[in-house]
Amino acid sequence: MSAPRDEIEIDDVEEWFDQEDDVPIEAAVALMDPAEKYAKSQLRVVRETKDYQLDYLQHALQPGRELIDISPAYQRRLRWANRKKSLLIESLLLNIPVPPIFLFERDYNEYEIIDGRQRLDAISSFLSNDYPLTGLEYWPELNRNRFLDLPAILQKGLLRRSLPAVVLLAESQSPESDGLDVRRVLFDRLNTGGIRLNPQELRNALYPGDFNAMLIRLARSRPFTEIWGIPPYVAGEEREPSDALLRNAIFASLADAELVLRFFALRDAVENTKSGSLRTILDRFMKSQSSVRESSVGDMEAQFTQVITRLQSVFGDVTFRLKDGGRLSRPLYDALMIALSQDPTIDIESNAVSVRGALERALANEADYEVLVGRANTIAAVYERVALARTILTAEAR
Known part of the structure; x- marks a missing residue:
């Protein structure tokens, strides 16, 4: 079962990353005297x-x-x-x-x-x-x-x-001396090749480990690549990726790994009522998981795989796509994935026809469409999307 040919271009992916800063960090920022800050913030x-x-x-x-x-x-x-x-x-x-x-x-x-x-x-x-x-x-x-x-x-x-x-x-005595992550500044600001690191490339650079490896592994799993229109995994591609893979905007930019990260980070934010910009939430969750060992990520990997496989079995070639098999939607992906993971007892398989109908009605309803995909990419919007997605998966959407 393969998704329609991917139509997501590099400009779309760059817009995805730009949208992460839609919401300002809610914590108050303490302003310093410029001269004092200059004296204290010089990178050694x-x-x-x-x-x-x-x-x-x-x-x-x-x-x-x-x-x-x-x-x-x-x-x-x-x-x-x-x-x-x-x-x-x-x-x-x-x-x-x-x-x-x-x-x-x-x-x-x-x-x-x-x-x-x-x-x-x-x-x-x-x-x-x-x-x-x-x-x-x-x-x-x-x-x-x-x-x-x-x-x-x-x-x-x-x-x-x-x-x-x-x-x-x-x-500096540590990478984060004086509250400033020296490596982050260097990775973020150096731009000799003409392409700045995007947020997910920065996360992968700064927080390597078993959790990061799991994100990349899941991003190359069969259901994920089929749904998001990415060429399937081929042995040896880490060293010699195919031209088709290099041309794929989602893969080349690590946006695929960020999509997997969104599932875990946004679910955690919803369940623990966290606030802040989307980028801050993704950054903090990635950092919090950087010391997690491989033995601890197995359950997370199995859960992601189970949820996305179940959704694909119900929605097929139009999984996470807007009405009439339109464009892939990250907000719809967030909502359906998180909602089903929070209540895996929902029997979407036996009720597949009703579930598909509920989603079609929701996307055709102006108010529901606005909740699912039309609002700003904020945490408050994610809360509402997940709640609506739950009614869709239980075939209760109006």
Whole structure:
């Protein structure tokens, strides 16, 4: 059972993230004297520059030897297709300067990538013979060649090229000294590649762990990808994602992982009457779960899978879609998922025809439609949506 072809574009996803700040944080903000704040808030960050020759990177990034951590904590998904990777290699062959990568020294001689993962991966994977060059503009003769296919003189020349790096070392005693998360500021503000980290990429960078891994795993599960129009999981895609996957706006931006996070975070907010902006609620919940171990996330994973599978069995190809199989709706997803998880005893399967009819009537009713999908993306609106969704699942919608 597969959903209609996904029509969500990158502009839609960017709007999703922008809407997270619709509601201001409700706690009062204590204003400081500007001079005092300036004196107290300077980031104690040491900066040094390095040039890494590609022959060093070839060895430093080999599995089991990673002197530079290019993926675990950062978790921005690889977005570059082979042609873009190839153009970077061509630039290096032509000795064209490339922008520096930014590294964070988390411990003595231990680095993690802040900005430039796509470039580092493109270089590392080409030197590992993982992909052929394609779409070259000045070296078309080298198209379809992998690294080991290149003439020896070009291999040697490429290995002598250098990749500039800026290494940042925070002198603060902890990542959150003086109430300021140094890593968050660095991740959020550095923008050398032209694409700022979106909120979910930041969460994945700052709060790695078993809960984060579960979000990504659930986002690649079959019912989720079928419903949201994402290409299905294929073994090995973490290293070499398909072009179709790279073109999918929801996957490429980690919006899929945020959708899974929304289920857990908003349900917690509804059940515990939490307030604040949507972004604050998602951030705080992600942080609160960052130390949860794998043994503790099993029940959460099973519950999410059960709820989304049950809803798909009832709504099929139009799960979380607006009337007449229209666009996918995050508010509708939030409401139905949370409502069913709060009362899993509702027998939606035996009453599937009535449940589908109840949703159709709700979407056709102006007042109910406004509650389900038309209001601002606020926590107060989520409360109302979940309440209405419960009446829909019990086939009581007017």
